[in-house]
Amino acid sequence: MSARSRSVALGVAWRGLHNFFGNPSLVIPAVMFPLFFFAAFAGGLSNVANVPGFDFPEGYTTFQFVFVLIQASAFGGVFTGFAIARDFESGVGRRMLLAAPNRRALLGGYALVAAGRTVFVWALLTALGLLVGVEIAGGVAQVVGMYALAMLMTLTALLWAAGIALRFRSLQAGPLMQTPVFLIIFIAPVYVPLNLLTGWVHAAATVNPITAVLTAARDLIAGVPADVALAFGAALAMLAFFAVWALRGLRRAEAAGG
Template sequence: MSSSLAPATQGATWRGSSLYTQIMVLTGRSLRSVLLDPKNLLFTLLTPLMMLLLFSQVFSNVANTPGFPKGVSYINFLMPATLVTTALSAAMTAGVGFVNDLRNGVLARFRALPINGGSILAARSLADLVRSAVQLIIMIVAAVAVFGFTPKGFGVAGALLLALIVGWGLGWLFLAVATWMRNPETLQMFTFLAMFPLMFGSSAYMPLDGLPGWMQFVATVNPLTYAIDASRELTLQGTISSTAFTSIGISLVIAAGGMVFAAKGFRRQ
């Protein structure tokens, strides 16, 4: 019979957990902190709805501009893009969560445990993926019920999946940046700086033809444009084209690069 405070040499000990258990347990912990914080949960859900409401009102006249697809309402044009930009903003929080863990010492505690560092990063990414999925589903439901969004068939499920893949890939990029910056303030500034060109220098709110020349260039090299175009095809026409696969390919490359740099940054002292 060992005492509750005695070292293991005098009592039973555990032999370490599997990678799968580590990722699941750590993901559960990240999600729990969201679920246990009603304010956090509320803002997480309200932000995309607010964006949808404002953009659908502010930019509704875009539907009358030349080059706008005929017979498409602005909400139907906007919604597939909003799925992608919402996934983008979720991706950005992956870095924030990491830096918070670093700042308040939770990360040091984990790193002093006999667990794999990669599972800490993977769990972050996975938790944000789940959170993003919940956000997007709620958004789609609200868009259909309140804003008159009329997706074509099950293409919207494909668009959801695509947005998740794109968000997941970009999430690794922001996670990698976070492991190198390690400071909430700088990270936030970087995030803002990166967010605006990614969101607005794309086909999200305007057809490409409606953008000034140099912005058109930015939008063509912006990986989000591919995702948004593919998302539109999926929701408006219910079809999938090579654009979707290009977008998935880009996301996988970003994810792989992000993983490498995140792992390096994580080990850096």
């Protein structure tokens, strides 16, 4: 990456993070929703761990913590896509297209925004988790692996949302960015392990790449890694696919003059 591209990416990142942290109406929902889902799922459904066949060793709170972590990470990416749409709607995007010699650096900048806000949410969510009894049995490398999978979800979701944002260049595309991510995350072993899912959800979850990521992340926190390579493979494949999608979106935005 050239020095110029780096400075463009850092400029976009600074601006995006500054906007995010300077705006309570963005920060509060970004934090409150994951914490609330964690409280609602881990608190309300803990008895589900008593269902015969529920075999996650670290308990239901930890089981749900990992789900909420993955979900919050993905939505950190989606909501950064909202910011992209807002920028292109208001004309800031056009200005950035004019200013950046290498426009892919813009995407790099937004990726830094998504990563930054996600790490912030992680910190609060993890603190709350440890407070209410999330058990971390995995070693340092395994926990790092779990967060790495979560970050790959952030970046994948960002690239997906960016592809939409750059094609529509309007906040009206918000539901289009959000809904599919919401759907695919919930067609996975959200409340119980895959073996306890039944019917169509079981069939769909079995082939959903999110299932591999979520299961491996849970295994990592429990210190019993299995199929981690498969999870990273699935995550990286999604990342590559949506990178192409986002870059094509960028080209569409360029062709439309921002």
